[in-house]
Amino acid sequence: MDFSAVMHVLRSQDGVFSRAQALECGLDDNDLERHLRRRRLARVHPGVFVDHTGIPTWSQRAWAAVLFHWPAALAGPSALRAHGLRSANGGELSSGFERWRPRLEPSAQDPIHVVVSASRRLRPPPGVAITRRTDFESQVQMHLSPPRLRLEEALLDVASSSGREADAVALLADACQEGATTAARLHETLSGRARLSRRRLLLSILDDVATGSMSVFERRYLHEVERAHGLPTARRQVRRVMRHGVTFRDVEHSDFGVVVELDGRLAHAGPRRWTDLERDVEAAVRGEATVRFGWLHIFEPCRAGGAVGRLLRSRGWTGSVTACGPGCTAVESSQRGAA
Structure with missing residues (x-):
C-alpha cells in the first residue's frame, strides 16, 4: 500500500x-x-x-464514528467537545456545594454521539450512539474537522436531556461565560424548536443567563432568595474598575449601595482570599456595603432573604420583604433591629 x-x-x-x-x-x-x-x-x-x-485517541474515535455512518456529524456531548467547550464532557456538583466542575478528559467508555438524516436506518457499532434529525443538512457543519452539529443545537440537545435542572443551568451558563455563544443566540435557536423536551425550563434558564446569572449557585440565589422574597431587582455581573484592576460584581443594588457577592465554594484560600478582602474594602471606602454568601447560607434562603432585606431597608429601600410560603422566616428576620 x-x-x-x-x-x-x-x-x-x-x-x-x-x-x-x-x-x-x-x-x-x-x-x-x-x-x-x-x-x-x-x-x-x-x-x-x-x-x-x-x-x-478520542479524536480518532470521533472520526471513525463519523466515517462509518457517512454522511454524518458529531452530536450531543461529542459535538460540544469538538467545538472546544470546556464543560462538554459531563461533570458533577461536588456534594452540592461547588459549582459545575467539568471532567477535563472523556472516559474511554463514553460513547461517540453522531447525528444522521432522519431518513436513514442504521445500526451503530459498539461505542457509538446515533440520533436522527429531519433538518440534518441545515444544522450540521460538514466543513469542520470532524463535521459536527452547530454549537447552539448541540447545547440545547444536551441541556434538554440533562438528568438534573442544575446540570442544564451549568452547561448553558458555562457556555455563555466561556464566550462560546450567547443567551440571545441560544434563545433564537430554541425558538425554532417547538418540540424540544423541557423547552419551558430551557427558556427560563436562558432568561436568567441573559440577566447575568452565570452559575447554578447564582441562579439559586436569584430564584430562592431575591425573587422569592420580593427583594428589589438587582444588576448582575456588573463591571467595575477597582484599584487592583477590573472586577465583576455578582449582584449589585446600586440605588442602595449594597453589593452581594456569591462565593460558590466552601472556602477561599491563597491570593483569592486577599482579592475578596480588597474588593470589600474598596467598596466600603466608596460607601457601599458588601455581604457575602456561600452555599451554606443559600441552604437557608428565607434567612438569607431576610438579612438582605434588612440591609437594604437600612440603606433607603422602602419596600418590604415578602414571605415565600407558609413557615417562611424571612419577614420576621428582616424586621429584627428595624428602627
Whole structure:
C-alpha cells in the first residue's frame, strides 16, 4: 500500500480513513488486508481504519464514528467537545456545594454521539450512539474537522436531556461565560424548536443567563432568595474598575449601595482570599456595603432573604420583604433591629 496516495486524507482526519476513501485514492481491498496483517493499519469499525495499532485517541474515535455512518456529524456531548467547550464532557456538583466542575478528559467508555438524516436506518457499532434529525443538512457543519452539529443545537440537545435542572443551568451558563455563544443566540435557536423536551425550563434558564446569572449557585440565589422574597431587582455581573484592576460584581443594588457577592465554594484560600478582602474594602471606602454568601447560607434562603432585606431597608429601600410560603422566616428576620 502506498500511503502517499492517502496521505492528505490521513493528515486531515487524524490518521483515520474509510474504505471508500481508500478506493477513491486508487487502492483496493487487497492493499488494505495486506497492511492489516502487517499491523500498519488497525480496523476501528467495519470499513474504517486507523494508521496505528495502539489505542485510538478520542479524536480518532470521533472520526471513525463519523466515517462509518457517512454522511454524518458529531452530536450531543461529542459535538460540544469538538467545538472546544470546556464543560462538554459531563461533570458533577461536588456534594452540592461547588459549582459545575467539568471532567477535563472523556472516559474511554463514553460513547461517540453522531447525528444522521432522519431518513436513514442504521445500526451503530459498539461505542457509538446515533440520533436522527429531519433538518440534518441545515444544522450540521460538514466543513469542520470532524463535521459536527452547530454549537447552539448541540447545547440545547444536551441541556434538554440533562438528568438534573442544575446540570442544564451549568452547561448553558458555562457556555455563555466561556464566550462560546450567547443567551440571545441560544434563545433564537430554541425558538425554532417547538418540540424540544423541557423547552419551558430551557427558556427560563436562558432568561436568567441573559440577566447575568452565570452559575447554578447564582441562579439559586436569584430564584430562592431575591425573587422569592420580593427583594428589589438587582444588576448582575456588573463591571467595575477597582484599584487592583477590573472586577465583576455578582449582584449589585446600586440605588442602595449594597453589593452581594456569591462565593460558590466552601472556602477561599491563597491570593483569592486577599482579592475578596480588597474588593470589600474598596467598596466600603466608596460607601457601599458588601455581604457575602456561600452555599451554606443559600441552604437557608428565607434567612438569607431576610438579612438582605434588612440591609437594604437600612440603606433607603422602602419596600418590604415578602414571605415565600407558609413557615417562611424571612419577614420576621428582616424586621429584627428595624428602627
